[in-house]
Structure formats: C-alpha cells, structure tokens
Amino acid sequence: MSESAATTTLVIEREMPHAPQKVWRALTQGPLVEEWLMKNDFEPKVGHKFNFRSEPVQGWDGVIAAEVLVLEPHTRLAYSWATMGMMSRVTWTLTPTKGGTHLRMEQTGFASEEDRAYKGAKYGWTSFIGKMEQVVARLN
Numbered sequence: 001m002s003e004s005a006a007t008t009t010l011v012i013e014r015e016m017p018h019a020p021q022k023v024w025r026a027l028t029q030g031p032l033v034e035e036w037l038m039k040n041d042f043e044p045k046v047g048h049k050f051n052f053r054s055e056p057v058q059g060w061d062g063v064i065a066a067e068v069l070v071l072e073p074h075t076r077l078a079y080s081w082a083t084m085g086m087m088s089r090v091t092w093t094l095t096p097t098k099g100g101t102h103l104r105m106e107q108t109g110f111a112s113e114e115d116r117a118y119k120g121a122k123y124g125w126t127s128f129i130g131k132m133e134q135v136v137a138r139l140n
Contacts (some may be wrong), residue, residue: 009106010121016133017099032139049066066082077092094107
C-alpha cells in the first residue's frame, strides 16, 4: 500500500504535566526511546535513516525502517515508518500549556479505521505513549 492510496490518519493526544523540553528528550534520545518504544539507532538529524527493532513474530521480522523528516526542537518531530509493505509517517507535535505539554501523535497511511494495521497501531501507540509518560515523569 502506498501512502498516497491510504487516507486514514490515527491521532492520539495527551496532556502531560511536564515541560516540552522533557517530553522532547523522551522522543529524541535513543536510549529513552528504547525504554518506551523499541530498540533503535535513532539520531535527531533530518535525513538520518534508522530502524526500530522489536522481537520478530510470525509474519513480521521485527524491523521498522524509518527516516527523520522534520526536526523542530521541542515542537515537532516527524519520521517515515515502513513495515510489512506499509509506508506511513509519524508526526509528534508538542504544544506548551499552563500545566505542561499537549502531546499529539499522528500516524498517516491507513486504508481505514477498520484496517487491521490501524487497529493494531491504535492499541500499540496508546500503550507506548503510556510508557513514555512514565519515562518522562522520572527525568530531571
């Protein structure tokens, strides 16, 4: 499936009682990303190609190929997300609030909300973002 053929976007938003700088660290420091998402060789540089790696399961080798597309410190991060023949884009947007940060995660490229990949991503990102909140909470 190509990104142009798919039209559905998954959006998950959270309010976090932490400054955008702390949330940004959890999004852009490889060892912290590994704690809440997956092993990776991420570097916060536009054009950097990297992989997320998880345990392989039947029908999936455990690898997500990615490339940093947008890097606006403490504000926005976007990367491509390619796995199992699906190409999508993940965009994180951080907006300062009185109480901390409004976090928005958007993943494009799904056929529909009934798509198995969409349902899996919704479940997965909800869990991952919950883990990210725990990582951010313990940062100085």
